Amino acid sequence: MRLFIxxxxxxxxxxxxxxxxxxxxxxxxxxxxxRLQIEEGLVSLRENALGKARAWAAASGELTLSDDTGFFxxxxxxxxxxxxxxxxxxFPAELDSVEFLRHLGRELEGIEDTVCHFxxxxxxALPSGEVRTFADRLDGFIDKALIPVVIERGGxxxxxxxxxxAGARTWREMSGEERRQxxxxxxxxxxxxxxxxxxxxxx
Numbered sequence: 001m002r003l004f005i006x007x008x009x010x011x012x013x014x015x016x017x018x019x020x021x022x023x024x025x026x027x028x029x030x031x032x033x034x035r036l037q038i039e040e041g042l043v044s045l046r047e048n049a050l051g052k053a054r055a056w057a058a059a060s061g062e063l064t065l066s067d068d069t070g071f072f073x074x075x076x077x078x079x080x081x082x083x084x085x086x087x088x089x090x091f092p093a094e095l096d097s098v099e100f101l102r103h104l105g106r107e108l109e110g111i112e113d114t115v116c117h118f119x120x121x122x123x124x125a126l127p128s129g130e131v132r133t134f135a136d137r138l139d140g141f142i143d144k145a146l147i148p149v150v151i152e153r154g155g156x157x158x159x160x161x162x163x164x165x166a167g168a169r170t171w172r173e174m175s176g177e178e179r180r181q182x183x184x185x186x187x188x189x190x191x192x193x194x195x196x197x198x199x200x201x202x203x
Contacts, residue, residue: 002026003194006056006066006125008035016065019180019187023194031060042082042089045070046133049123057125063197064125065190071158073116073142076107084158097155104161105147114142116162122186124193130200132193136186140164 004026005013017025028035038055040048045068052066072078080087085094087103095103108114118138125131146161159171164182171179180187 001194001198002062004028004031004056004060004062004064006052006060006064015179018176019183020191023191026060026062028056028060031062033059040068040083042086045082045119045121045135046123048082049121049133050125050131053123053125053131054129057127061127063194063201065122065194066125067120067122069118069120071116071118073108073114075111075113075115079107097157098151100158101147101151101155101161104142105144105151108142108144108147114144116140116142118158118162120186122190124190124197126197126201128201130197132197134186134189134193136183136189138164138182140168143170146170 001022002024003016003020005016006028007013008028013025013027036055036059038052040051048068049066052068053064056066057064068082069084070080070082071084072081080090083089085100086092087095087100117140119135120137121133121135123131123133140163143161143163150156150160156172162171163169164171169178174182
C-alpha cells in the first residue's frame with residue numbers, strides 16, 4: 001500500500017514512515033518532484049489541507065496525505081489560530097521561532113491561564129479528485145517559564161513550551177513512542193480512510 005506525503009517537511013515525512021511501518025510511505029524527493037508553491041488561506045484548516053493534498057496528488061499521481069495545523073490560546077481569543085507563524089495573518093511573513101516565541105511571551109504577559117490546543121486537519125486525496133478529511137485536537141497549556149529558556153538557546157518549535165498537563169513532559173521532550181501513542185487514534189483513522197480511497201482507486 002502506497003501513500004505519498006504531500007509535504008516538504010522532512011521530520012513530518014519521517015514521522016509518518018515511523019507511524020505506518022506496513023505502508024510504502026513516499027516523499028517528494030523519492031518521486032523526483034520539486035517543491036510546490038501552494039497558497040494557504042487564513043480562515044480554514046480544512047481548505048488549506050485539501051488544497052495541499054489535491055495539488056500534491058495531481059503532481060505525484062499517488063494517494064496523498066497533507067495536513068494543516070492551527071494553535072489556539074483560549075485567553076487570547078483563539079489566537080494565533082490558522083497560519084500560526086504569521087499569527088493568524090497579523091504579520092505579512094512567517095516569524096522565525098525566536099521572534100514567534102518573543103511575541104507569544106509578550107501576548108501572555110499578565111495571563112495566568114494559558115490553556116490552549118492544537119487542531120490538525122488531515123486531508124487524503126486521489127489524483128482523480130476523490131477526498132477524505134478528518135480532524136484531531138491536542139489539549140494542554142503553555143509553560144510560560146520555558147519561553148525565555150527556549151529563546152536563550154536559539155529558539156525552537158511550539159512543542160518546546162507546550163505541556164498536555166502539569167508534570168507532563170513537553171511535546172518536544174517526549175520519546176518517539178510516547179508521541180506515537182498520542183497520535184494512535186489519528187493514525188488508525190488515517191489508515192481506515194486511506195484504505196477506502198485505495199478501494200475506490202481500484203474500481
